[in-house]
Amino acid sequence: MADSEAALKRFLLSNEVKELAPSDEIFRVNAEEHRKLVQGAPWSRDPTYFKYARISATALIKMLMHAKSGAKHEIMGIIRGRILPNTMVVTDSFALPVEGTETRVNAQAQANEYMCTYHEDSRRVGRQDNVIGWYHSHPGYGCWLSGIDVTTQTTHQQYEDPYLAVVVDHVRTISAGRVELGAFRTYPQGYKPADEPPSQYQPIPLNKIEDFGVHCRQYYALEVSYFRSSLDSHLLNRLWSRYWVSTLSSNTLFSQSDYLLSQSRDLADKLEQAEAGMGRQSALMDALDSDDRVAKLARDTGRLVTEELSALSGLLIKDLLFNRPGAKP
C-alpha cells in the first residue's frame, strides 16, 4: 500500500493529470517509424532479432479470462500490436471461436472470416494495430510449444513475419499464484542457435514430455514484461484497495485440489519410471547428466512442494489473524 500511495503522491505533485504521462507514449502509433522498420525487415537476417515481448495489461487479462472460460479445453485467439526495435509490443487480443490446436495445424483457416471481419471493424474504433501473432492455452501442462504448435508457428513466420506465439496456462497461474505465460518464436529450418539460452525450467506431465523434448530446441523464448497506461495504473491501485480481501480469503489448496492431486500422481508415475531405469548398466553415468530422470524428478517435486507450502502458509496466516485474538505470534 505504501508504495502505491507514494506513487500516487508523485503523480499528483508532477500534475500530469491532463497531459499524457510518459507511460502512455507506447500507445501512440508512429506510422513512419513503423513503416521503415517493417520494410527493413531485420528479423529476416537475424533469427533472434526479437528479444523482448511487452504485453499490455488489457491483453493479458483478456487472454487469461478467455483461457479460463475454456476451462479444460485449449482455446486460441489472435494478438495485435506492433514492433519496435528488438521488441514485439502486444496491445490487444481477441478470441477465435475454434477449439483445440493440439490436433490441427491450421485451425486458423476455419476462423479466417471471423478474423478478417473483426480486424477490419476494429479500425473504426481506433485499434490501428496489425495482427502480430496468436495465443493459445495449455490448461495445466505449462507454457511451451508442442510439435503442432512449432509447425504452425514456423508456417506463420515464413509468410506473415513478424509473428509471435504466446502460450498461457491459467490452471498453473491460479495454482502458483503468478502469471504463467510464455512468448516464443521459432528458429527457421536448420538454424542452430549459437549458444544454449538459459531456459526457465518447468515441470511437464509425463504424457507430454516426449513432445516437449523433441521440439524444445526449435524455438526460443522472449523476455516478457507488462505495461499499462496511466489510467490503468490508477484503476489498478483502486482495484487493489478492494481486492486485498479476496487475496486473503482465497484458499488455493481447496480450489486447486484436483490439479495438485494430478500433479502428485504424475510425480508418482515419474518415480516409477526412474526406478525402472535404475537397473540399466549406464545408470551410474547418467547421474552426472543434468537431464537425468532423478534430477528432473527432484526439481518437479520441489516445485509442487513449493506451491503447496505457499498455499498452506496462506491458511496459517488466516488462522493466526482471525482465530487467535490476543495471541502474540
Next chain:
Amino acid sequence: MEVDASTTSGTAAASASDSLSAGSPGHMAPQGVQPSVNAALHPLVLLTISDHWTRCRLQFGHNRVLGALLGKQEGRLVEICNCFELAPYFSPANPQTADIDTIDAGFFQTRLAQYREVYPSLTVVGWYYCCDLPEEVTDTEAALHKQVCDLVMSDSPLMPVLLRLLPSSAATTAESLPVRLFESVLELVNGSPKCLFIPLPYSLATEEAERIGVDHVSRDMSGSGGTKVAEALAVQRSAVRALYSRLGLLLSYLRDVSAGRLPPCHAILRDLRRLADQLPVCGGEDFYRSFYRQCNDVQLTALLGTLIQATNTVHQLIGRTALLQDRRRRRVPSGYN
C-alpha cells in the same frame, strides 16, 4: 460498501432536484427509489474501457468513448463480464466525419454476433461511457441510452445498465473506484415514456485468474526477484498490510470517540461491535481436526519431496564416485584400486 451506496444515492437524488442542464428536467429518478438489481463488475471491463479511452485520446482527439457491456443476469444479480467498443456512425452521405451522436447499428450487430460465437453465455446487459460528471446523467447520455435501448430491447427483456467511467478523477479520488453504475427504468413523465436513472451500487466480481493477473500487472513495475515462495509471501504480506491499515483507521476513530473529539455514530459503533464479536471466526474441535489434517498432508508431501531431493543427491554422489573409481582404475592399469 453499504455506506458508499447510501451516500451516492443521497447526493444523486439531491442533485436531481436542482438539475444543472439548462431548461430540461433531470434524468434521475426521484429520491428514495431503490434499484432493483445488484451488480457485480469484473476488472477486465474496467481495464478494457481505460484502454479504449487512452487510445481514443491519442488517436482521435474526441472524447466520445462508448461501448457495450456483456454479461449475465440471474434473478437480481447482474454480472458484467466483458465489453466491446461501439463505433460512431459514418453516414454514407458524409463519409469523412463521424456523426458522434449516433451509434452504428450494423457494427453493433456484427460485433455482438462475433462475441456470441466465442462466449455463448453472455448477453448485452448495458453500455458504458466516459465522462467526468460525477452524479448526473446528461442529455447526451440520455439520447445515447435511448439508442442503446432500441438496439438491445429486441434481444433481451431487461433494461440496460449505464456504466460511467470518470477518467480525470481517477488520479484524485482517494479510495473508491471512479466508476458509477446507473440502472434505468422506463416511466411515464408528463404522459410520455422516458428513461430515468437510478444509481446502482456494485461490487467487484472476483475470479482467481483475473485477480492474479491484475495483481501481477500492478506489482510488476517494482521489479521481480527472489524465489517463488518469497513472491507468494509478499502478496500475502501486502494483503495483511492493507487489513492492518484499515484496522488502524477504525482504531483511531474509536480513540477519537472515546476521547470526545468526535461525536459517536451509533450505527458505526454497532457494526464495530458486531465485527469484534465475530472473532474468533472458526473454532471448535472439528475445524481444528480437519485443519491439522490438511497441514499434515501438505507437510507429508514436503517430506516426500525432501526425501526425493536427498535420493537425488545420493544418486549423484554415487555417480561421481563411480566416475572417479573408473578414472583411477584406468590410470593405474596394474590393478590397484
